[in-house]
Amino acid sequence: MKILFIASGYLPYTFSENLCNAKLVYALQEAGWHVDVISKKDEGPTYSTEWQEPWLPLKEHTYEISYFIGGKLSRLYDLLKSSIMMGGFPVDGIRWARRAYQKALELHRKNHYDVVITRSPSDIPHIVGYKFSKKVGIKWIANWNDPASTIWPEPYTHHFSKKAYRLRDRYNKLCLCHAAINTFPSSWLLEHFQDNYPLLKDKRNVVIPHIAMPDSLYHQAPILLKDDKLYMCHSGNLSSERNPELMFKAIRELIDEGYTSMKLEIMGHINDYTQQLIEKYSLNGYVSFIGGFPYLEALRKMQFYHVFVLLEAKMEKGIFFPSKFTDYAQLNRPILAVSPKDGFVKEMLSCYGGGIAADNEDYRSIKSALLKLYQSWKQKKLFEEYNTNELYQNFSAQRVVELYKTLLS
Numbered sequence: 001m002k003i004l005f006i007a008s009g010y011l012p013y014t015f016s017e018n019l020c021n022a023k024l025v026y027a028l029q030e031a032g033w034h035v036d037v038i039s040k041k042d043e044g045p046t047y048s049t050e051w052q053e054p055w056l057p058l059k060e061h062t063y064e065i066s067y068f069i070g071g072k073l074s075r076l077y078d079l080l081k082s083s084i085m086m087g088g089f090p091v092d093g094i095r096w097a098r099r100a101y102q103k104a105l106e107l108h109r110k111n112h113y114d115v116v117i118t119r120s121p122s123d124i125p126h127i128v129g130y131k132f133s134k135k136v137g138i139k140w141i142a143n144w145n146d147p148a149s150t151i152w153p154e155p156y157t158h159h160f161s162k163k164a165y166r167l168r169d170r171y172n173k174l175c176l177c178h179a180a181i182n183t184f185p186s187s188w189l190l191e192h193f194q195d196n197y198p199l200l201k202d203k204r205n206v207v208i209p210h211i212a213m214p215d216s217l218y219h220q221a222p223i224l225l226k227d228d229k230l231y232m233c234h235s236g237n238l239s240s241e242r243n244p245e246l247m248f249k250a251i252r253e254l255i256d257e258g259y260t261s262m263k264l265e266i267m268g269h270i271n272d273y274t275q276q277l278i279e280k281y282s283l284n285g286y287v288s289f290i291g292g293f294p295y296l297e298a299l300r301k302m303q304f305y306h307v308f309v310l311l312e313a314k315m316e317k318g319i320f321f322p323s324k325f326t327d328y329a330q331l332n333r334p335i336l337a338v339s340p341k342d343g344f345v346k347e348m349l350s351c352y353g354g355g356i357a358a359d360n361e362d363y364r365s366i367k368s369a370l371l372k373l374y375q376s377w378k379q380k381k382l383f384e385e386y387n388t389n390e391l392y393q394n395f396s397a398q399r400v401v402e403l404y405k406t407l408l409s
Helices: 016-030 072-085 094-111 125-136 162-178 187-196 198-202 245-256 272-280 295-302 324-331 344-352 363-378 397-408
Strands: 002-007 034-040 062-065 115-119 139-143 181-184 205-207 230-235 262-267 287-289 307-311 335-339 355-359
Touching (some): 002 016, 002 094, 016 034, 034 094, 115 125, 125 139, 125 162, 139 162, 162 198, 181 187, 187 198, 230 295, 230 324, 245 363, 272 287, 324 335, 335 344, 344 355
Parallel strands (some): 002 034, 034 062, 115 139, 139 181, 181 205, 230 262, 307 335, 335 355
């Protein structure tokens, strides 16, 4: 099986979706498939921008598309030319898409791929998949790890003008309609798409979760944890959307009630908003930033904590599958999910155990969950009561690869 994988986020830029794509490609190659990747430079925040172990075997199969940005007039000409070639979509990324399409045709003449898979973090690779599959006649699988640009829920909604919305809506309908298969990381996200694009109800849709780190890349060594405090870690950046204020308020009240042996460390970039909240609730010494780290180093550091914290934005439904959820489950530490009361994360913890889901709009719910974990830690029952092994089986590399084997057979 030869696969052409087109992703706007990929290695060597190690961040969130890019790592999801890297883990999947590694696992598919390990299973014996030939996978080539067309990617682009990630201009956003990353923890690494250089090729490093264990990802070096993927480098020779990666084709990063770069081009001269040019002056205002040359950019405009290139935008119009690219838009016309790619179906009349003058949107961000279309210049990259045209070149990715041309590279895909070049590689296909040499490798004769069986399938093309297009992946997030943006919607732009899907137009490449559409054009390429139509041109060469191979199966196209479009993966949607996040909502399409037109259907992000609050507080993430893109407030497009009517003209911009119509353009993107036409783009999304074209891609959703013509993909042989659309894949989604959770049924919650699939249902969100179907509610907004009913055409999907007549299409083939498959749920394939984010993949955990392949076992060959990550071996968890026995760790002797410090037991003087309940050590908690939130991996990843916080923001005004993923607002930690109610979490901080709950921690403050527990400290005031005498539950002082706890510490929350945030593994990510420091931001003024969160630092101001730490000051507001007088949590210096209890909550702190420890900075960002390359992915494998972050995993190693995370082994020294008792509890992992997942903070989600306030939404009517928790449709997102946070990629860190797979890391938390793989590391087998109890998870405190401060999440929407209805959603993917709440459902998974309810079905498979491994932690507690607290309502992210009710600080009393968060406080109650924290207290349960604190008491379980004091009684030395924490890992027995909140084991994540069953949860992890949903995301293991072996299971995800089997799902792709079924999909592509």
